[in-house]
Amino acid sequence: GDSVTQKQGQVTLSEDDFLFINCTYSTTTYPTLLWYVQYLGQGPQLLLKVTTANNKGISRGFEATYDKGTTSFHLQKASVQESDSAVYFCALVNNMGYKLTFGTGTSLLVDP
């Protein structure tokens, strides 16, 4: 079945640091890949979405590139702010187009 792996459970950075969150996936199809962000006490919010057609997603300074060769979908941001502190989830949409499979999440803490 589908699976998504996020090896980093927690990342701590200072403001203006570069962010890199690793995500790899396994599936038998070419999925749509997503990053969601979850702030404390809230539900997951879509951060960006990438399909096989566009390969790269950019939103609010975050970007992720769909790499079929390495089956990866890493999230990056050039300069993080304290307000970026949250949990980031990588996810893929199944081949039926509706079911999300999530990674375990990466908790980002940005010190001011």
Add this chain to the structure above:
Amino acid sequence: DPKIIQKPKYLVAVTGSEKILICEQYLGHNAMYWYRQSAKKPLEFMFSYSYQKLMDNQTASSRFQPQSSKKNHLDLQITALKPDDSATYFCASSQDGNNNQAPLFGEGTRLSVL
């Protein structure tokens, strides 16, 4: 204003009891879903409804029953509650139940079973 309303936000129940988690969406979406987030597992897909019909059920236990009385409602009834059911339950919706749409999530109902 939140477009997906989940009630209650917090819920405490005793083992063996029954509870209903409410979800309403005001986005005009035709597909609705339930996901569960517990401390030890990633967000897990539970159910998918499209045009008020069950499309997919990934929940092993029949104690979890979705109920759709209206197009924009998808409640979740849980019977014979167990401590392992303690989790945050998220309702989500998308325009249709296909086409790789990214669902929008509500703020969740945090259930604690004692």
